Amino acid sequence: MKLFIDTANIEDIRQASQWGVISGVTTNPSLIAKEGRKLEDVIKEITTLVDGPISAEVDESTSEVMVAQAKELVKIHKNIVIKLPMTPDGIKACSELTSLGIKTNVTLVFSVPQALMACEAGATYISPFMGRVDDFGESGADLIERIMVMINNYGYESQVIAASIRNLAHVEQASLAGADIATIPFAVLKKMFCHPLTDAGLDIFAKAKKQ
Numbered sequence: 001m002k003l004f005i006d007t008a009n010i011e012d013i014r015q016a017s018q019w020g021v022i023s024g025v026t027t028n029p030s031l032i033a034k035e036g037r038k039l040e041d042v043i044k045e046i047t048t049l050v051d052g053p054i055s056a057e058v059d060e061s062t063s064e065v066m067v068a069q070a071k072e073l074v075k076i077h078k079n080i081v082i083k084l085p086m087t088p089d090g091i092k093a094c095s096e097l098t099s100l101g102i103k104t105n106v107t108l109v110f111s112v113p114q115a116l117m118a119c120e121a122g123a124t125y126i127s128p129f130m131g132r133v134d135d136f137g138e139s140g141a142d143l144i145e146r147i148m149v150m151i152n153n154y155g156y157e158s159q160v161i162a163a164s165i166r167n168l169a170h171v172e173q174a175s176l177a178g179a180d181i182a183t184i185p186f187a188v189l190k191k192m193f194c195h196p197l198t199d200a201g202l203d204i205f206a207k208a209k210k211q
Contacts, residue, residue, distance in 0.1 A: 001175045004161065004183035008032045008042050010049070012186035017049045024052035026105070026127075026163070026183040028083070040076060047077040053125070055105045057083035063092035070097055081105050081124060086114050091121045098122030105161065110136070115147045119156040125181070129164035130174065140164070141173035148178040168192065 004024040005016045008031040016022045025046050032039050043056050054077070058069040066089065070082040081103040084090040094104045098121065105125040106118035110133055118126045128147060130140025144162055151158060161181040162174035168191055174182045184192075 001179055002181045003189070004053070004181055005050075005189060006031075006163065006165070006183040006185050008035050008037075008046075009186065010035075010042070010045055013046055013049050016186060016189055022050060022052075024054060024181070024183075025050050026055040026083070026161070028057050028107075040073075043073070043076050043080065047079060052079060053081045053103070053105075054079050055081045055083040055107075055125075057107070058093075060085045060087065061089070063089040063096065066090065066093040067096050070102060074102055083107050083127075084123075086110075086118065091117055094118065094121040094123050098124075107163070109147075110143070112143075112146050112150050115158075115160075116150060119151065119154075119158045123158045125159050125161050127161045127163040127183070130162055130170050131164035131166045133164075140170065141177050144174055144177035144179050 002023040003021050004026055005013055005022050006026045007013060008027045013025060032042055035042060043054060046054050056073045058066045066084060073082060074080045082097055083105045084094050086106055086108045094106055097104050103124040105127055106123040107127040109115050109126055109128045115126050128143050133140035133143050147160055159180035161183050162179040163183050165171060165182055165184050165188060167188060171182055171184060
């Protein structure tokens with residue numbers, strides 16, 4: 001399972017990229033807004049730090065507006081992936097962008113039927129939201145697993161990005177459910193290094209060196 005970082009904070013991306021395990025970046029309007037910068041400027045800077053897929057989200061609008069925005073965004077860099085909403089217009093835009101050879105990421109996916117629509121539209125990536133599904137009283141992990149079964153049944157090429165990851169349990173669940181990618185906030189990525197037994201072992205090693 002590949003690891004993406006889910007943020008628009010340049011310093012967080014810079015630090016995570018130095019670990020050598022981050023394969024891509026996902027952003028969204030709320031993450032960009034937190035940084036107080038223009039989308040285009042943030043995306044340009046991210047492309048200098050991570051050589052992999054970088055999702056840039058268009059406005060939720062008509063398919064014509066989304067396609068027009070997408071055509072401008074992909075001019076920034078070859079690694080730009082257009083993030084589209086799971087709506088009729090979003091799927092229409094996905095189909096058109098796919099026919100133009102532009103990579104897409106259909107987001108706000110909460111069910112297998114929605115994922116199926118995205119696959120049929122040729123989405124490069126599909127982003128089910130694990131945390132929000134859990135909030136809804138269902139299992140985000142089960143959703144990932146069911147979507148993977150559907151994709152494998154029919155040989156779709158769309159890759160699943162486990163999104164809305166809030167903790168280490170979500171990371172583990174996504175990997176065991178077979179997700180192709182997990183896009184993870186920086187705070188959770190840092191926790192992936194940690195375990196009490198690792199800390200205890202390091203303490204033992206440190207004390208042994210002093211003897």
